[in-house]
Amino acid sequence: xxxxxxxxxxxxxxxxxxxxxxxxxxxxxxxxxxxxxxxxxxxxxxxxxxxxxxxxxxxxxxxxxxxxxxxxxxxxxxxxxxxxxxxxxxxxxxxxxxxxxxxxxxxxxxxxxxxxxxxxxxxxxxxxxxxxxxxxxxxxxxxxxxxxx
Numbered sequence: 001x002x003x004x005x006x007x008x009x010x011x012x013x014x015x016x017x018x019x020x021x022x023x024x025x026x027x028x029x030x031x032x033x034x035x036x037x038x039x040x041x042x043x044x045x046x047x048x049x050x051x052x053x054x055x056x057x058x059x060x061x062x063x064x065x066x067x068x069x070x071x072x073x074x075x076x077x078x079x080x081x082x083x084x085x086x087x088x089x090x091x092x093x094x095x096x097x098x099x100x101x102x103x104x105x106x107x108x109x110x111x112x113x114x115x116x117x118x119x120x121x122x123x124x125x126x127x128x129x130x131x132x133x134x135x136x137x138x139x140x141x142x143x144x145x146x147x148x149x
Contacts, residue, residue, distance in 0.1 A: 005029045046114070048095070053118045055088050056097055056111055064104065075106050 006029075048056075064079045080089060080103045089105075092098045097111035107115070 003029050005032060046095075046110075048097075048114050048118075051088070052092065052095070052097070053114065055084050055092060056107065056115055057118075058084060059092075059098065059105065060107060060115060077104050077106050079103055080105060 058081055059078045062079045062081055064077050077100070078098075089098070092111075093105075095110075096108055097114055098105040099108055100106050
C-alpha cells in the first residue's frame with residue numbers, strides 16, 4: 001500500500017522532512033523522497049584559457065585518418081604536433097580534454113564541448129556585416145503592373 005503524501009509545511013522537524021522518522025504515518029512517499037534528494041549542482045560549462053583552446057584546436061587539425069580507419073569504433077585519433085610540449089599535453093589530459101598514449105590522442109566529449117563553446121563565443125564577421133535590403137512597395141507595385149498581376 002502506498003504511503004500518503006505529507007505536505008512539508010505540516011511536518012515539524014527536519015528528520016521528518018527527509019524521511020528519517022520512525023513513525024509510519026510521517027514517512028515520505030516515493031515521489032517526495034525523489035524530489036527531496038540532494039541533487040548535483042547545476043552543470044556549467046567550464047571556461048578554459050586561450051592557450052588550452054589553441055592547443056586543442058591544433059591537435060584537432062591533425063587528425064590521423066590512417067589510425068582512425070584501423071580502429072574498430074568511430075573514434076578520431078589525432079597526432080599531437082611537435083609545437084605542443086609535454087606539460088601542455090599533461091594539462092589537457094588532467095582536465096579531461098584529451099585521452100590516449102604518447103602523441104596519438106583522441107579528443108574526449110569534454111574537449112569537443114570546449115571547442116564548440118570556443119567556436120560559438122567568437123564573433124562572426126559575416127553576421128556583423130550583414131544588412132537586409134528594405135522592401136520598396138512602390139517599385140514592387142510598378143513591377144506587378146507591368147507583368148499584369
